[in-house]
Amino acid sequence: MATEAGASSGPGRRRDGLWLAVSWIVLSVACCFVVALVWGPHMPPGAASTSAAGQQYSTRVLAVIATPVVVGILLYFGWALTFWRQKPGDDTDAAPLHGNTAVQATWIIATSAIVLSLAVFGTVELITPAGAGSGEGPQPIWKPPGTTTASATSWTPGSKNILQVQVIGQQWAWTYRYPQFGGFETTQLALPVGQPVQLNITSLDVIHGFWAYSLGVKADANPDVNDVAYTTPYVTGDFQVRCDELCGIWHGSMYDTGEVLSVASFLKWTQATRVRLADVTKLLPPYAATYDPTVVASMGKVNAALGLTGAGGGFYNPADPEQP
């Protein structure tokens, strides 16, 4: 660039370097505003929860940082195509390039500063929204500020005691258990607006992936593991839940629709659902962070009592025949 700019400098000649710099600054500022203020609010996954809003903010910041780079590359490319084309009949070689310590140092320092700054920014963005909607494993490091897990059997809106919902993946459906409301389990996921939620994500069989896209929650559902993720929904309405881990033939159909309700509606829903499912709730195993059929005492008891040797409902011995 310096060579080309220099070649076109001089009395009566266009000052490419200056024009490029001025154009780049003006275009970058304009495009950054457009990216941040016009495109930004529409970036995925939206801002329907703390975790989603955090992800959208991170994406906006990264997009704004990337904008001057993209503008610079496109501008230089367009400039070169327009003004530095080889003239017809001009077979001379281009001017040789020489190393430039200042340019190299500037490049290394600038890119290092950007990458290290982004590392710090990314870490902060992971910590501040309590894991950013991702699974933190059974012992989460980052929790929503001001919340506790004081009671696993009751919940009051607005209290420090966080609402807990167990998400259970199984081939091929999601079910949801509410330990603080009598431990009922249902195929419907309902959450209260404006209340922090602790999602305890696990699986009954293979590895699934719980992905509530518009809530910005995405966490693995592993058998025998409690993968904890946090979010606080901001707006009422429906949201899609799907499995993001290839889990078998009906993986593509393993989705359903959750709903964020007002706090009053949520409490009414929990009451009604608790009554509606009372009979089957009695049959569920005691609430536990994970569910392992090899240790659930009741599993297979019937078969053993009857002396049956068929499928027992648990995990089968790897030595069984017909392992694929």
Place this chain on the structure above:
Amino acid sequence: MSLPARAVTLVVAFLLVVAGVVFVAFEFIGAQPSLENYTSQAKDGQVNVTLMTTAQTTVTNKPDWVSYFIKNPATGDFDHTTYFAVPASTRVNVTILGYDGCTPLRNPLWGQVAGTIGGVEDVSFFNGKTATPAAPLTTFDSWANCSVQHTFAIPGLGLNVPVASVTTLKENNNLCGTSPCTAANADANSPHTVVTFSFMTPKTPGTYRWQCFVPCGLGYVDGNGGPMGTPGYMMGEMEVRS
């Protein structure tokens, strides 16, 4: 290698690849279960669909796999398939002849009837000699009792029906041994249950997958392999047509 030889080699290799792809595609497509079309059977907004469960599939090369069968509405025979079509906005009256023995549910939640008209299923038990009158049931405790053999669930419609099983050791040890369990096979009078229930199909046409939630793929990882993951055995599709 000469130019003609290289050209011939290239063409042959290309044809082999194409033939392989065509073979795999046709083999896969050809292996799909047939579809039992009940749409023309609908009358007065209702249609009757009959299914059967069996402890084995002696009509296939997987004789030890559990399976569903569906009654062919034209011939009355039970075909080895799990695909059927019904009209939209129609009451579907389902009868399941349950010829398999009991297996506990991994998740007891699926022991509750859901999504049927009235929230119940009617069950009649046949011990090989006499049948009990059909009685409505809503919840099955498969961990405490020998009570469930499979489920018929359409998650997209919120439908879940535990298929009741015969309850005693004697009955479970004298199940039908040839599939389908029909008079022609002299197995229709083996111990079994008759489960009936009804549900409404949605207004809009579409394909709804259905499956069993009992991990009954004995010997497979988590009990969900084999017949649980193969069309034509313990999972299928219900096509809703306009």
